[in-house]
Amino acid sequence: MHRALIFSSLNPIYSKLSTTTASPDSAVFPKRDGGWIGPPPVFRLQNYKRTLLPPLCSASDSVANQPKMASQDEQDPRISKISSAIRVIPNFPKPGIMFQDITTLLLDTKAFRDTIDLFVERYRGKDISVVAGIEARGFIFGPPIALAIGAKFVPMRKPNKLPGEVISEEYSLEYGTDIMEMHVGAVQAGERALIIDDLIATGGTLCAAIKLLERVGVHVVECACVIELPELKGRERLGDKPLFVLVSST
Amino acid sequence: MSAYRDKDPLIHGIQSKIRVVPNFPKPGIMFQDITTLLLDPKAFKDTVDLFVERYKGKNISVVAGIEARGFIFGPPIALEIGAKFVPLRKPKKLPGKVISEEYVLEYGKDCLEMHVGAVEPGERALVVDDLIATGGTLCAAMQLLERVGAEVVECACVIELPDLKGRERLNGKPLYVLVESR
Numbered sequence: 001m002h003r004a005l006i007f008s009s010l011n012p013i014y015s016k017l018s019t020t021t022a023s024p025d026s027a028v029f030p031k032r033d034g035g036w037i038g039p040p041p042v043f044r045l046q047n048y049k050r051t052l053l054p055p056l057c058s059a060s061d062s063v064a065n066q067p068k069m070a071s072q073d074e075q076d077p078r079i080s081k082i083s084s085a086i087r088v089i090p091n092f093p094k095p096g097i098m099f100q101d102i103t104t105l106l107l108d109t110k111a112f113r114d115t116i117d118l119f120v121e122r123y124r125g126k127d128i129s130v131v132a133g134i135e136a137r138g139f140i141f142g143p144p145i146a147l148a149i150g151a152k153f154v155p156m157r158k159p160n161k162l163p164g165e166v167i168s169e170e171y172s173l174e175y176g177t178d179i180m181e182m183h184v185g186a187v188q189a190g191e192r193a194l195i196i197d198d199l200i201a202t203g204g205t206l207c208a209a210i211k212l213l214e215r216v217g218v219h220v221v222e223c224a225c226v227i228e229l230p231e232l233k234g235r236e237r238l239g240d241k242p243l244f245v246l247v248s249s250t
Numbered sequence: 251m252s253a254y255r256d257k258d259p260l261i262h263g264i265q266s267k268i269r270v271v272p273n274f275p276k277p278g279i280m281f282q283d284i285t286t287l288l289l290d291p292k293a294f295k296d297t298v299d300l301f302v303e304r305y306k307g308k309n310i311s312v313v314a315g316i317e318a319r320g321f322i323f324g325p326p327i328a329l330e331i332g333a334k335f336v337p338l339r340k341p342k343k344l345p346g347k348v349i350s351e352e353y354v355l356e357y358g359k360d361c362l363e364m365h366v367g368a369v370e371p372g373e374r375a376l377v378v379d380d381l382i383a384t385g386g387t388l389c390a391a392m393q394l395l396e397r398v399g400a401e402v403v404e405c406a407c408v409i410e411l412p413d414l415k416g417r418e419r420l421n422g423k424p425l426y427v428l429v430e431s432r
Contacts, residue, residue, distance in 0.1 A: 089345040099345045103365055106325070106335040113329055139321035140337070143288070144329055147295055153288040153322070161318075163271040163281045183285055 078114040130193035137198035171208035189217025203234030312375035319380035353390035371399025385416030
């Protein structure tokens with residue numbers, strides 16, 4: 001059963017308050033012929049007021065690490081339609097798993113639009129220059145958000161899919177490990193990033209994505225997912241990284 | 251038809267952002283890497299806008315995107331033209347009941363799947379992918395849609411490799427691309 005969840009908790013997002021320059025050593029961009037070009041012109045960030053966004057849940061929330069449930073009054077009216085557009089498929093990919101299928105959400109043009117709008121409303125004007133999306137369902141939600149907030153989109157992929165030079169991060173699965181990759185040069189040190197996926201379960205994949213970005217000096221502002229499976233405690237696995245979700249499913 | 255022949259100045263900007271990576275995934279292949287295009291918000295937006303301008307108001311209710319890079323371009327187009335987005339996936343990824351279409355690779359075969367019920371008879375559809383090479387994958391995608399009674403209005407790709415003659419393989423279905431790469 002889905003519970004529609006909306007914003008609660010303690011820690012607001014802070015925008016960067018100072019100007020910054022890209023370090024020439026860290027900023028390289030691929031050229032069409034396979035070479036490299038130098039950093040782009042320096043961009044200056046404006047001073048932002050502390051955001052007025054509703055605060056987020058964090059792992060350090062003193063209320064038993066559970067997000068507060070929205071009352072009827074607080075809930076964004078779009079959330080319930082989004083929640084009901086998600087189909088649950090029992091026993092996929094294996095017995096006992098209740099799979100959260102977002103493809104039915106994508107068939108509902110208004111609900112899909114609302115999903116994107118809810119993220120865009122949260123992140124627009126917050127000086128986020130990178131939206132990283134995790135293959136493959138993160139590729140569906142990430143690009144529309146990136147386009148709307150004027151950020152670049154960076155795909156985080158399974159091994160051997162990205163053609164250029166990559167950095168890799170190994171992470172644990174229930175049995176064994178997997179690897180996530182990102183192109184070298186896609187992001188610069190100091191950039192502010194979101195990570196997008198359709199769903200957070202154990203948080204292993206999101207953690208790997210956070211590590212990849214932090215290894216190159218990017219500040220991961222928040223992880224954003226359509227759905228959370230709170231019993232799998234993925235939120236705790238993200239440590240100090242905030243997580244924002246639209247729908248919580250138990 | 252390709253936008254490139256119209257010499258739209260936006261096209262040149264888009265083309266310049268595509269990175270060619272030699273010998274990937276194997277020797278002799280010049281891989282067209284669109285990830286560098288995605289790093290340029292203006293060029294990425296221009297790419298989507300060119301497709302949206304073409305398809306808005308044409309009563310298209312389905313945008314089908316081919317896993318995985320079609321998932322990057324398809325949804326923004328679908329959202330802007332008010333169509334649903336239907337992912338076409340490799341086997342065993344879609345959780346519900348599917349229909350499958352097998353297609354031929356250079357060596358061996360592969361399979362593309364679509365959820366039953368995603369598309370209804372009579373709907374007008376686009377198929378979107380980042381690139382058309384031999385056209386095998388796009389053909390399989392069109393077959394899936396036509397088997398459930400949808401009308402494939404056009405296939406749309408960012409890049410065409412004209413030497414591989416994918417356009418001919420589409421059985422007369424129109425193909426629209428932004429950039430040709432020889």
